[in-house]
Amino acid sequence: MPPLEVWEKVLINADAVQNDVHGYIPCTQCHGGQNVDDKTAAHEGLVRDPSVDAEKVCGDCHKDIAPYQSLSLHNNLAGYDTALYSRSVPENHPLIEEGESYHCNDCHATCGQCHVSQPTSVGGGLISGHIFEETPSMSRQCTACHGSRVKNEYTGAHEGIPADVHLRQARMTCTDCHGAGDMHGTDYVLTGEIPQHRYDGEQAPACEDCHADDIAIGQGNEYHDAHGTEVLSCQVCHSTTYINCTDCHLQQSDEGVPFYRLEHEELAFTIGRNPLRNSQRPYRYVPVRHVPTFPDLFAFYGENVLSNFDNRPTWTYATPHNIQLRTPQTESCESCHGNDDYFLTPDKVPQEYREANADVIVPFAPPLPERYEYRPEQEAAPPSADPLDAPPPSADPLDAPPPSADPLDAPPSADPLDAPPSTPDPLDAPPSTPDPLDAPPSTPDPLDAPPSTPDPLDAPPGS
Amino acid sequence: MKLTPLVLVAILLLVVAALASAQEPPAVEPVSVTAVATPEEEATVAQLVAMLPTVQPLDTSCINCHQDAELLQQLAEEPEVVEKLSEGSG
Numbered sequence: 252m253p254p255l256e257v258w259e260k261v262l263i264n265a266d267a268v269q270n271d272v273h274g275y276i277p278c279t280q281c282h283g284g285q286n287v288d289d290k291t292a293a294h295e296g297l298v299r300d301p302s303v304d305a306e307k308v309c310g311d312c313h314k315d316i317a318p319y320q321s322l323s324l325h326n327n328l329a330g331y332d333t334a335l336y337s338r339s340v341p342e343n344h345p346l347i348e349e350g351e352s353y354h355c356n357d358c359h360a361t362c363g364q365c366h367v368s369q370p371t372s373v374g375g376g377l378i379s380g381h382i383f384e385e386t387p388s389m390s391r392q393c394t395a396c397h398g399s400r401v402k403n404e405y406t407g408a409h410e411g412i413p414a415d416v417h418l419r420q421a422r423m424t425c426t427d428c429h430g431a432g433d434m435h436g437t438d439y440v441l442t443g444e445i446p447q448h449r450y451d452g453e454q455a456p457a458c459e460d461c462h463a464d465d466i467a468i469g470q471g472n473e474y475h476d477a478h479g480t481e482v483l484s485c486q487v488c489h490s491t492t493y494i495n496c497t498d499c500h501l502q503q504s505d506e507g508v509p510f511y512r513l514e515h516e517e518l519a520f521t522i523g524r525n526p527l528r529n530s531q532r533p534y535r536y537v538p539v540r541h542v543p544t545f546p547d548l549f550a551f552y553g554e555n556v557l558s559n560f561d562n563r564p565t566w567t568y569a570t571p572h573n574i575q576l577r578t579p580q581t582e583s584c585e586s587c588h589g590n591d592d593y594f595l596t597p598d599k600v601p602q603e604y605r606e607a608n609a610d611v612i613v614p615f616a617p618p619l620p621e622r623y624e625y626r627p628e629q630e631a632a633p634p635s636a637d638p639l640d641a642p643p644p645s646a647d648p649l650d651a652p653p654p655s656a657d658p659l660d661a662p663p664s665a666d667p668l669d670a671p672p673s674t675p676d677p678l679d680a681p682p683s684t685p686d687p688l689d690a691p692p693s694t695p696d697p698l699d700a701p702p703s704t705p706d707p708l709d710a711p712p713g714s
Numbered sequence: 715m716k717l718t719p720l721v722l723v724a725i726l727l728l729v730v731a732a733l734a735s736a737q738e739p740p741a742v743e744p745v746s747v748t749a750v751a752t753p754e755e756e757a758t759v760a761q762l763v764a765m766l767p768t769v770q771p772l773d774t775s776c777i778n779c780h781q782d783a784e785l786l787q788q789l790a791e792e793p794e795v796v797e798k799l800s801e802g803s804g
Binding site for chain 2: 256257258261262263264265268269274277278279284286287288290293381398399400494496499504508510511512513514516543
């Protein structure tokens with residue numbers, strides 16, 4: 252929608268407001284100022300967004316929500332600090348905080364910025380004449396902030412890429428998946444796990460919340476049967492091209508106006524190793540998105556502020572909001588197997604960023620399983636004898652159960668991604684052997700190796 | 715009409731009922747009742763009253779101005795236009 256005029260932002264619907272339970276509260280009780288006719292005097296001491304202090308202003312009535320608002324990532328922006336602090340050192344944190352105060356802190360969402368007005372970061376303005384809306388507006392509140400990624404992906408704003416199937420076919424809005432408990436932080440009171448970034452803790456929402464029957468093994472979907480539920484995140488097959496940004500410069504003009512300059516944006520779909528692999532996100536492969544960071548992100552505020560830049564990857568775990576049933580990846584097995592184009596192979600990462608992305612880079616696309624090579628000779632065979640239709644062999648390491656312990660908490664040697672050199676996983680080949688990052692794609696991926704004992708389902712028909 | 719035992723009993727009951735209704739009601743002595751709340755009861759009532767929602771006077775000056783679109787347009791101060799310096803998706 253077009254930006255609101257200044258006067259529109261503060262125009263109230265008096266009749267509706269007075270019929271709302273909040274209409275029993277005088278304006279000045281929350282907003283300060285004075286109830287007088289003179290404009291200047293009336294606005295003296297005015298608080299534009301009283302819900303900045305949620306517990307004080309909203310907490311008298313909303314005792315079950317307001318005290319926990321500070322646990323919400325929308326409110327505390329902990330994800331920013333988690334990422335930036337880990338790339339830095341404690342003595343540089345004040346410089347980061349100074350930069351955040353100019354470039355990030357407008358993004359703190361208060362109660363009012365989801366239920367009464369548009370968020371401050373997009374200019375504010377009452378959404379319904381100061382009526383308190385229980386459910387935020389998707390366009391004027393949720394995607395007002397989450398625009399360049401979520402909105403453009405979900406609504407199909409990128410040319411040639413359709414809108415997310417959940418919007419196209421089900422007309423689902425943000426709040427259909429992202430519940431109030433997550434937004435308000437009250438979910439974390441129940442679990443006792445306070446998230447430090449958006450992928451911290453239990454997946455919420457999770458695809459299987461609605462699609463459990465579709466995802467379950469043995470339901471007739473050969474792709475699901477072949478890959479199991481813990482090798483690929485759902486988005487590896489069911490999302491498509493999304494925006495990636497690099498090299499964001501945070502600066503201020505000579506007049507002190509903060510701004511940013513993004514050097515490069517690119518639409519791409521890239522599969523990488525899962526940098527957050529744990530029991531809640533056990534996938535080996537996930538889509539990865541390049542985030543708008545680089546070592547000199549905070550150069551305006553100090554020298555070498557992100558002195559531990561390589562501590563985190565610049566390609567990060569991603570859950571693009573452009574889900575499709577059919578994608579280029581689902582066209583055939585060869586779409587991904589043996590196709591480096593979809594994978595974050597070393598050649599796609601500049602040398603100076605390879606250390607930061609060591610946990611994400613895929614040496615080469617997993618080749619097709621050996622048995623797949625015989626498909627042309629077996630196409631005439633009865634369907635039951637086609638190895639593509641056969642259930643995966645039980646000994647296939649791709650179907651191995653996830654480690655019971657959280658691999659992120661385990662000592663390095665216990666992490667399957669960091670297995671000792673004897674483990675024949677090309678992702679973890681020891682340095683003495685040829686660099687796995689340079690290994691030729693023809694090297695067979697042991698994950699796709701046939702089981703040690705012959706699978707009767709792989710036997711030629713008639714045998 | 716034949717006076718059967720059943721008819722005789724019915725007549726007898728009617729006679730008894732008529733005699734009973736004809737009697738004067740018992741006199742009731744007036745009793746003086748004085749309801750005096752104890753200090754504890756008064757405190758409880760005061761607490762309950764305090765919990766009742768009170769209708770506060772609305773801030774009519776605020777509302778009168780902010781619901782008047784024309785007045786707001788007259789009084790609006792356009793913010794200083796700051797050149798958009800940022801480049802790229804936000």
